[in-house]
Amino acid sequence: MTAMTQTQPRENALSSPAIVSLKGISKTFSNGTVALHDLSLDIRQGEFVSLLGPSGCGKSTALRIITGLTGPTSGRVDWPQEAARQAEHDLSFVFQEPALMPWATVFENVWLPLRLKGISRKQARERVMDALDMVQLTQFSGSYPRELSGGMKMRVSIARALVTKPKVLLMDEPFAALDEITRFKLNNDLLHLWETFGWTVVFVTHSVFESVYLSDRIVVMAARPGRIVHDIAIDAPYPRGEEFRTSPVYSGFCRTVSEALHGAMASGDHL
Amino acid sequence: MTVSYAPKAALTEQTPVPLDAEEMKRARAARVESVGRRVIPVAILALSLVLWDRLCVWNEIPHYILPRPGLVFETLLADWQILFVALLNTLKITFGALFLATAGGLGLSVLFTQSKWIEISFFPFAVILQVTPIIAVAPLILIYVDSIAAGLLICAWIVAFFPILSNTTLGLNSADHNLQNLFRMYGASRWQTLRYLRLPASMPYFLGGVKIAGGLSLIGAIVAEFVAGTAGSGSGLANQILEASYRLNMPRMFAALILISVTGILIFLATTLLSHLLLRKWHESALKKEA
Numbered sequence: 082m083t084a085m086t087q088t089q090p091r092e093n094a095l096s097s098p099a100i101v102s103l104k105g106i107s108k109t110f111s112n113g114t115v116a117l118h119d120l121s122l123d124i125r126q127g128e129f130v131s132l133l134g135p136s137g138c139g140k141s142t143a144l145r146i147i148t149g150l151t152g153p154t155s156g157r158v159d160w161p162q163e164a165a166r167q168a169e170h171d172l173s174f175v176f177q178e179p180a181l182m183p184w185a186t187v188f189e190n191v192w193l194p195l196r197l198k199g200i201s202r203k204q205a206r207e208r209v210m211d212a213l214d215m216v217q218l219t220q221f222s223g224s225y226p227r228e229l230s231g232g233m234k235m236r237v238s239i240a241r242a243l244v245t246k247p248k249v250l251l252m253d254e255p256f257a258a259l260d261e262i263t264r265f266k267l268n269n270d271l272l273h274l275w276e277t278f279g280w281t282v283v284f285v286t287h288s289v290f291e292s293v294y295l296s297d298r299i300v301v302m303a304a305r306p307g308r309i310v311h312d313i314a315i316d317a318p319y320p321r322g323e324e325f326r327t328s329p330v331y332s333g334f335c336r337t338v339s340e341a342l343h344g345a346m347a348s349g350d351h352l
Numbered sequence: 353m354t355v356s357y358a359p360k361a362a363l364t365e366q367t368p369v370p371l372d373a374e375e376m377k378r379a380r381a382a383r384v385e386s387v388g389r390r391v392i393p394v395a396i397l398a399l400s401l402v403l404w405d406r407l408c409v410w411n412e413i414p415h416y417i418l419p420r421p422g423l424v425f426e427t428l429l430a431d432w433q434i435l436f437v438a439l440l441n442t443l444k445i446t447f448g449a450l451f452l453a454t455a456g457g458l459g460l461s462v463l464f465t466q467s468k469w470i471e472i473s474f475f476p477f478a479v480i481l482q483v484t485p486i487i488a489v490a491p492l493i494l495i496y497v498d499s500i501a502a503g504l505l506i507c508a509w510i511v512a513f514f515p516i517l518s519n520t521t522l523g524l525n526s527a528d529h530n531l532q533n534l535f536r537m538y539g540a541s542r543w544q545t546l547r548y549l550r551l552p553a554s555m556p557y558f559l560g561g562v563k564i565a566g567g568l569s570l571i572g573a574i575v576a577e578f579v580a581g582t583a584g585s586g587s588g589l590a591n592q593i594l595e596a597s598y599r600l601n602m603p604r605m606f607a608a609l610i611l612i613s614v615t616g617i618l619i620f621l622a623t624t625l626l627s628h629l630l631l632r633k634w635h636e637s638a639l640k641k642e643a
Contacts, residue, residue, distance in 0.1 A: 148537055150533055150537060174533075176530045176534075180528060180530035180531050182531065182549070184552045184555065184633070184635075193548070194538050197539070197544055198538075
């Protein structure tokens, strides 16, 4: 049950170097909960990896450990391409909620990461507008978050994550609170941006369909203790669009991943 | 990817022309309410003044028991010289205390949220100052402090600063957790987190505190003046009331009372306006609700 199956190893992914490498990560919280047990995972440059699993499997904890907000109880996180002891990594985070500052305009919200690095409004202007352009919100730069719809707020949140031009984008169930139409649109937008700019994306989700549609690799996790049970490559070509969403290949992958997920849930005790 | 969003204004500007009976009724009710909101309070106030006047006449109440409103107004004009000086003295204490309470409350709450040890150490003192009735402490303060003005200021400050301190502390601690994580992830300094996250997040709470403190600083100033009971150059409206009561000068007592009330109302309106101006762009409390 702890055996990890590498269903379909891919040559191109294996050949690109790891950008983040989790080695034997365990995390036990002070209340005794074992959130993660001996988790090892190489995330390679340019990959779109989804962490998929039932609630309580530690996928969000794994993401927080990558950011450095939480330290592992044992094991370590390596950034092979960065200088040793580099304090800040080239990463951005998108939360489940948009987490915008309600008192600041869209422009000021996206400017925030640059502002914290001491870049003035004038110097940041071009980069902020570029980021807003990526999510098609340039004309809303002067609006306040409350004037925007849920999907637009999420796009502001994504623009804020992109404005620093990160190498790694970490997303913690970013579209879970949105309706399906908005979610499909944002899925497409995100894929398009990823194909254009080629960052590495680590995407936490509990939706099989979303993860298959987006990722080129799905890591299935099980709970109690949180661990990896399957590592499935989704070998379908990009760009992916509506045809892919309705194709037999897509449903085939969904079935494979669903079965893996059910296996993962059965192997742990009940939810 | 090519969807463009129409600006909101374009949607709201066009009015659907033929209204059904129910909507017409609703629109008329809204118009009546908006007029009534302004007219009714004024009318009721005027009516009660007339009633006051008539009661005095019908029952032949002498002016040294209950003066007629006209006489109060005449006294207000006739004694304006004395009352205006007293008003200025009271205002000086009130606004001095409000300013110190705002600065002190804000400063202390920022200090409290920077270190929980400071908060644990000093919060009990703030509570003790708040729960001990000022009227019981005022005599001590006025004995220990040489300058009467300074004594009055301290009394009014003690009453007024606590709501600002406790509200702002709550506000500084209620910044969104995801945003706090985000600030940490981007390596924000303590000062940056305070300046860009905690202070703006605490703004509605702080302004709520200022609104309460505005009224309390006037109350504190008046209570302290009563205790001090000074006559002469430094005396305020409370002293005028005391002095007038010794002489059974009822009209002047009422005139001073009216000045105190009006001051309180103006402070309330000013703090409400300030709060509205600072929050209208983003905070839920300042937004017009759509029916």
